Amino acid sequence: MPWLSLAVGVPALGALVAALLPARLTAAPRLIALGSAVLSLLALLVTLIRFDTGAGMQLVEEAVWIPTIDVAWRLGVDGLSLPLALMSALLFLPAIGYGVGPRPLTRAAAALLLLLESATLAFFLAQDFFLFYVAFDVTLVAMYFLIALWGEANRRYAALKFFLYTLIGSLPVLLGIIVLFLESDPATFDMIRIAREQPLAGAGAGASLTFLGFFVGFAIKTPIVPFHTWLPAAHVEAPTAGSVLLAGVLLKLGTYGIVRVNLQMLPDAFAEYALPIALLGLLSVLYGALVALAQRDLKRLIAYTSINHMGYVVIAVAAAAAPGISASARELAIDGAVLQMVAHGVVTSALFFVAGFIATRAGTRDLDELSGLVGPMPIYGALAAVAMFASLGLPGLAQFPAELQIFLGTFDAYPGIAAVALLGLVVTAALFLLALQRAFLGETGAAWRGLRDLGRRELGVLVPLIVLTVALGVYPRLALDLISAGSWLLP
Amino acid sequence: MEDRMLGELPWLAPIGALVLTAMVAVILSLFVARGHQGRVGAFVAAGHLVAAGLVAWVWLDLGPSEVMEGTVMMDGLALAVIGLLGVAGAVGVALLRPVVAGTDREGELYAVLAAASLASAVLVAAADIALIAMALGMLSLTSFVLTAYLRRSARGNEASLKYYIYGTVSGAAMVYGFSWWFGLTGATSLAGIGERLPEAPTAALVGSTALVVLGLGYKAALVPFHFWTPDVYDGAPLPIAAYLSVLPKIAGLIALARVLPVALPDDAAGWSVAIAAIAAATMTLGNLAALRQRNVVRLLAYSSIAQSGYLLMGVAALSGSDQGLPALVYYAIAYAATNLAAFAVVLAVQRERRWVDVSAFAGLGARHPWWTAALVLSLLSLVGIPPLSGFVGKLEVFTAAIDAGQAWLAVVAVVNTVISLFYYLRVIAPTVFATPAGTEAVVAAPRGGASAPLTAALAATAIATVALGVGAEPLLRLAEAATMLGG
Numbered sequence: 001m002p003w004l005s006l007a008v009g010v011p012a013l014g015a016l017v018a019a020l021l022p023a024r025l026t027a028a029p030r031l032i033a034l035g036s037a038v039l040s041l042l043a044l045l046v047t048l049i050r051f052d053t054g055a056g057m058q059l060v061e062e063a064v065w066i067p068t069i070d071v072a073w074r075l076g077v078d079g080l081s082l083p084l085a086l087m088s089a090l091l092f093l094p095a096i097g098y099g100v101g102p103r104p105l106t107r108a109a110a111a112l113l114l115l116l117e118s119a120t121l122a123f124f125l126a127q128d129f130f131l132f133y134v135a136f137d138v139t140l141v142a143m144y145f146l147i148a149l150w151g152e153a154n155r156r157y158a159a160l161k162f163f164l165y166t167l168i169g170s171l172p173v174l175l176g177i178i179v180l181f182l183e184s185d186p187a188t189f190d191m192i193r194i195a196r197e198q199p200l201a202g203a204g205a206g207a208s209l210t211f212l213g214f215f216v217g218f219a220i221k222t223p224i225v226p227f228h229t230w231l232p233a234a235h236v237e238a239p240t241a242g243s244v245l246l247a248g249v250l251l252k253l254g255t256y257g258i259v260r261v262n263l264q265m266l267p268d269a270f271a272e273y274a275l276p277i278a279l280l281g282l283l284s285v286l287y288g289a290l291v292a293l294a295q296r297d298l299k300r301l302i303a304y305t306s307i308n309h310m311g312y313v314v315i316a317v318a319a320a321a322a323p324g325i326s327a328s329a330r331e332l333a334i335d336g337a338v339l340q341m342v343a344h345g346v347v348t349s350a351l352f353f354v355a356g357f358i359a360t361r362a363g364t365r366d367l368d369e370l371s372g373l374v375g376p377m378p379i380y381g382a383l384a385a386v387a388m389f390a391s392l393g394l395p396g397l398a399q400f401p402a403e404l405q406i407f408l409g410t411f412d413a414y415p416g417i418a419a420v421a422l423l424g425l426v427v428t429a430a431l432f433l434l435a436l437q438r439a440f441l442g443e444t445g446a447a448w449r450g451l452r453d454l455g456r457r458e459l460g461v462l463v464p465l466i467v468l469t470v471a472l473g474v475y476p477r478l479a480l481d482l483i484s485a486g487s488w489l490l491p
Numbered sequence: 492m493e494d495r496m497l498g499e500l501p502w503l504a505p506i507g508a509l510v511l512t513a514m515v516a517v518i519l520s521l522f523v524a525r526g527h528q529g530r531v532g533a534f535v536a537a538g539h540l541v542a543a544g545l546v547a548w549v550w551l552d553l554g555p556s557e558v559m560e561g562t563v564m565m566d567g568l569a570l571a572v573i574g575l576l577g578v579a580g581a582v583g584v585a586l587l588r589p590v591v592a593g594t595d596r597e598g599e600l601y602a603v604l605a606a607a608s609l610a611s612a613v614l615v616a617a618a619d620i621a622l623i624a625m626a627l628g629m630l631s632l633t634s635f636v637l638t639a640y641l642r643r644s645a646r647g648n649e650a651s652l653k654y655y656i657y658g659t660v661s662g663a664a665m666v667y668g669f670s671w672w673f674g675l676t677g678a679t680s681l682a683g684i685g686e687r688l689p690e691a692p693t694a695a696l697v698g699s700t701a702l703v704v705l706g707l708g709y710k711a712a713l714v715p716f717h718f719w720t721p722d723v724y725d726g727a728p729l730p731i732a733a734y735l736s737v738l739p740k741i742a743g744l745i746a747l748a749r750v751l752p753v754a755l756p757d758d759a760a761g762w763s764v765a766i767a768a769i770a771a772a773t774m775t776l777g778n779l780a781a782l783r784q785r786n787v788v789r790l791l792a793y794s795s796i797a798q799s800g801y802l803l804m805g806v807a808a809l810s811g812s813d814q815g816l817p818a819l820v821y822y823a824i825a826y827a828a829t830n831l832a833a834f835a836v837v838l839a840v841q842r843e844r845r846w847v848d849v850s851a852f853a854g855l856g857a858r859h860p861w862w863t864a865a866l867v868l869s870l871l872s873l874v875g876i877p878p879l880s881g882f883v884g885k886l887e888v889f890t891a892a893i894d895a896g897q898a899w900l901a902v903v904a905v906v907n908t909v910i911s912l913f914y915y916l917r918v919i920a921p922t923v924f925a926t927p928a929g930t931e932a933v934v935a936a937p938r939g940g941a942s943a944p945l946t947a948a949l950a951a952t953a954i955a956t957v958a959l960g961v962g963a964e965p966l967l968r969l970a971e972a973a974t975m976l977g978g
Contacts, residue, residue: 068967130886134877141876148924156924160916167874167912171905178890178901 002061003050004075007043007089008122011036015114018107029110033096036114040121041089044082051082054487057192060127069181070188074128078488080259080338083479084252085124087342090468091248091349092117094461095241098353101150109150113241116142120249124256129177129189136173136257139250140166143242151237158237165230169220172213173257179210180265195264202268211269214261215277221254222310225284235303240356243299247306248349252341255313259337263321264489270321275414278318282417284311289427293434298365299355301435302348305391308424309344309399313337315414315421316406320489322413327486333409334485340402342479343390343472347398350387350465354380357458358439361451367435372444376451379459381440383466388432390469393425398469401476499558502565505545505573506612512538513605520598529588531598535605536584542612543577546570557976561680562619564749564976569616571820571973572745576615579737579827580608585948586730586831586838591640600640604734607633611742614710618681618753618977620669623746627665627706630739631658637734638727650726654719658709661716665706671699672754681753682977689759696760703750704765710743713803714773717796721780724792729841732788733834736795737827744799748806748819749975758810767807767892767900774800774907781914787837787847790914791830794873797911798826804888804900811895817970818891822884824966825872825959829881832869832952836862839945849917853925863922865953870915872956875908880960883967 014036060076123135148159183199200207288307295301316337374381390397610630639651676687724732777797784790805819872881
């Protein structure tokens with residue numbers, strides 16, 4: 001069975017069915033969306049069973065598409081693709097379960113969420129640049145409509161900004177893809193072949209420009225400071241499930257691209273720019289943490305910590321590309337980077353749900369107005385605390401092993417940068433502790449005494465994420481064995 | 492001699508079909524009762540489709556060939572584009588029918604439209620400057636008549652007069668340029684000119700070439716010969732604007748793609764750089780001007796200017812890359828489908844709401860989900876969002892530009908793509924997100940929504956917009972085969 005194609009195809013088909021349903025079947029869109037997402041996850045779990053850890057790119061599915069320009073339906077998995085695809089398929093379940101817009105889930109919402117899921121999985125699994133780019137752009141079209149249709153007050157502006165910025169990002173990527181296509185011989189969009197043959201090996205001006213085209217595109221998506229300005233608007237204005245998918249899944253498109261294309265296909269050019277990129281990563285770490293510290297809006301605070309957390313990934317990848325890093329440190333750094341992508345996906349999704357739940361109850365997310373939430377909502381308070389501790393990097397929770405590996409790996413190449421980046425950890429620790437103190441502890445404000453604790457639906461989406469957060473923290477090998485960067489980093 | 496000419500007739504069948512269509516349509520329109528002139532339209536549409544069908548027959552059974560001693564090239568390029576003209580012309584008639592039904596010269600309008608398609612087809616295949624000049628003159632004249640059809644509209648009259656005067660002047664300039672070419676080389680065939688023209692004195696060469704580019708560039712709405720476009724599109728009946736934005740434009744671009752590399756081989760006079768510069772200016776000015784428009788027809792007019800710029804990238808790449816021509820052909824066909832789909836939806840909205848300001852589109856999504864889907868898909872295709880056909884077109888021309896060493900032009904096109912997203916979204920946003928406010932009266936008394944031909948044309952072009960992108964292989968293969976003879 002072509003399991004990977006099923007994982008991508010079922011949500012796409014589900015989107016089509018949901019869009020064409022007769023309007024009177026009000027319960028059907030939600031069932032179709034959840035059903036497709038579950039089937040897609042099952043197909044990936046089967047892939048996980050068949051997956052041979054340590055064997056590099058494998059289980060490749062290939063079908064003829066546009067042979068004239070050597071475009072084909074090529075999907076495959078390695079220790080980079082599979083964890084991210086699994087994480088995405090996992091995160092779509094709570095996102096769809098919680099839903100966007102009016103309840104029950106409308107046909108349009110179901111179709112857009114499933115389209116987004118299909119495109120995201122296609123992006124992580126694609127081993128063909130044409131498909132890769134199609135998926136990259138379809139995610140942004142789907143997300144544009146999700147934000148603009150069901151976002152908060154300023155949604156149109158935020159959606160436009162998101163679409164524009166990410167399109168500005170995707171077009172240099174397209175030019176880079178065209179250069180790799182033209183330079184490969186015979187010309188191809190086959191990513192596996194391009195990674196193996198390295199058509200732009202050596203570091204000429206052409207390789208540098210191509211590298212920078214890809215890098216700018218992925219840097220906007222990640223986002224790396226100073227390409228981040230779209231992020232706060234989009235994350236804050238998006239509906240809760242939209243923010244979850246934006247931060248949990250879509251940001252990884254950027255870092256995945258940097259590893260898959262910049263690092264794997266253009267390592268020589270990367271070596272040249274490794275230091276400035278590591279410094280940009282450091283800037284993101286510090287800037288994201290400090291700006292988050294100044295926020296009163298919980299959602300905005302979480303949005304900025306994403307910049308901080310993705311900064312660690314960028315530092316690790318740049319360190320891995322640095323000339324003269326030892327092979328073991330490189331593997332450590334990339335293992336950590338991929339684990340951080342997965343861990344951040346899970347933890348930040350939980351945090352955006354935490355912010356969304358309080359906003360629907362209290363009508364505000366302002367940390368200065370909220371107080372003593374643990375009183376009326378003990379379960380909510382406990383789960384929120386776990387998510388925040390995970391995000392600040394507490395040992396035993398998901399992000400700690402990832403950040404530890406990143407620091408250990410980076411230390412070999414850039415000890416100074418690694419040392420300064422530790423400051424970011426201190427600031428995020430402070431800001432989450434302050435947030436907990438301001439909103440959750442202390443005396444419960446009069447307005448908040450009557451708040452209900454989480455209901456079944458909310459527990460259903462949040463608890464699995466918290467369980468996963470703890471599991472990844474206690475037993476990181478769950479993901480690390482799967483990642484094992486050494487097996488695929490150098491094709 | 493006569494035998495050979497008779498033997499060549501089958502190759503001319505597609506053009507012959509258009510000749511017959513135009514002539515019979517004139518006669519038919521005299522005899523068909525006024526209430527039934529739609530039958531003339533049906534006949535003309537069928538004639539266009541027969542021409543397209545004959546193209547397939549010529550290509551598959553006879554193979555490409557030069558005819559009439561090399562004055563007409565029925566090569567892959569001409570056949571592919573004439574096939575496109577046939578189908579697009581039929582769509583044009585389908586869009587036109589609901590607008591002009593029952594007007595006093597309806598049948599004759601279809602006949603003139605057929606004549607314009609004929610002129611476009613000849614222009615695409617002509618490899619002799621005399622024939623090119625004649626085709627261009629005929630195309631100008633017929634386009635002028637089409638534009639001026641609504642005689643009582645002051646704007647229409649102004650538009651058509653503008654179009655005619657500037658068209659005649661630019662056509663004359665081209666003929667003057669051709670006369671220099673003839674004087675410099677003593678030949679009228681492009682191949683004959685190409686043998687000697689590069690040796691001509693530089694000033695005469697550059698000057699005369701500029702005049703020729705002016706004449707053809709005018710038809711293709713290239714900057715700085717584009718200024719007629721918005722007024723004409725706005726003043727002409729909407730379906731005529733749709734027709735003009737596709738057929739004469741593509742014919743002009745294909746003629747440029749045939750004339751320049753054959754008459755000026757090996758990039759003589761450095762025309763590649765000049766065309767690349769015109770392409771950059773065309774897309775940039777078109778997009779910047781489109782940003783300010785609130786009238787969707789004018790917005791589409793400027794957007795089509797910008798699209799001419801992207802198409803011209805294929806022409807600019809001709810001498811530096813063998814990807815240029817297939818890219819041009821693919822993009823031309825994708826653009827035709829996409830642009831006609833966009834115009835079809837705007838036409839449907841205009842018929843229901845009587846105006847086509849951006850605000851007329853508010854709440855369209857709730858009332859007409861299918862129109863909205865077609866509009867959103869066609870506009871995203873014009874942006875170049877994958878996997879729609881406009882994306883594959885852009886991928887092709889970008890690849891050609893980079894392959895030809897004009898990466899800077901690809902970068903300009905990328906910047907332009909981002910600019911264009913602004914104004915396409917300005918139409919998409921109210922369509923999908925807004926609720927119709929204060930327009931209920933109009934909705935309650937629609938003037939007539941989509942008629943059957945309009946619906947069919949809308950569906951066909953929208954489906955083609957998607958299908959040609961997702962399933963790009965057959966069309967890309969066709970584009971690869973659409974080569975030039977004697978180039």
